[in-house]
Amino acid sequence: MRVLGVDPGLTRCGVGVVEGVAGRPLTLLGVGVVRTPADADLGHRLVAIEQGLEQWLDEHRPEYVAVERVFSQHNVRTVMGTAQASAVALLCASRRGIPVALHTPSEVKAAVTGSGRADKAQVGAMVTRLLRLAEPPRPADAADALALAICHIWRAPAQNRLQQAVALHAAHATKGRTA
Structure with missing residues (x-):
């Protein structure tokens, strides 16, 4: 399974x-950051993010895209920017028919470190270890994107089985009512 993680x-x-697949060693195929100038017009920044993500999608051809689920923060301006960048990632993947999974920060931290309350240094250290890197990816946004991809690789099979079980249960329940 090849996953593009996006920390919006x-x-x-x-x-x-x-x-990679769950239970096997994982392979890093690429890591980086799409940057935009803080003083640029919002529309231009979103276009720059779209262009950057499109390049990553073209180059790496992921089967899935894992995006950090936007959560409420105290700073509304920050959460709005994160939500806008997240929407661009969803748009780019959906336009290509690539399934998108949203993972919460605590879900990612728990998957990678074993604790949903891990700090950025712990996440970076575990990403470094899991991908057998010489040093943690910098900046932390890059390490977080890798953690999202790892989380999805490890959790997707269980989530898929759960969704199939729920669908099967719903089908049986519907069949029982119509009989």
Whole structure:
């Protein structure tokens, strides 16, 4: 499974591509950051993020895109920028028919470190270890994008089985009512 992880942000949008399956060693295929100038017009910044993400999609051809689910923060301006960058990532993937998964920050932290309350340094250290890197990816947005991809690789099979079980249960329940 090849996954593009996206840690959305207007100034720094972390991106990372990881390939592998749960229970096997993972492979880093690429990591970086799509940057936009803080003083640029919002529309131009969103276009720059779109162009950057499109390049990553063209180059790495992921099967899935994992994006950090936007959560409420105290700073409304920050959360709005994150939501806008997140929407661009969803748009780029959906336009190509690539399935998108949203993962919460605590879900990603728990998957990668074992604790949903891990700090950025712990996440970076575990990403470094899991991908057998010499040092943590910088900036932290890049490490977070890799953590999102890893989280999706590890959790997607279980989530798919759960969705299939729910669908099967619903089908049986509907069949029982119509009989």
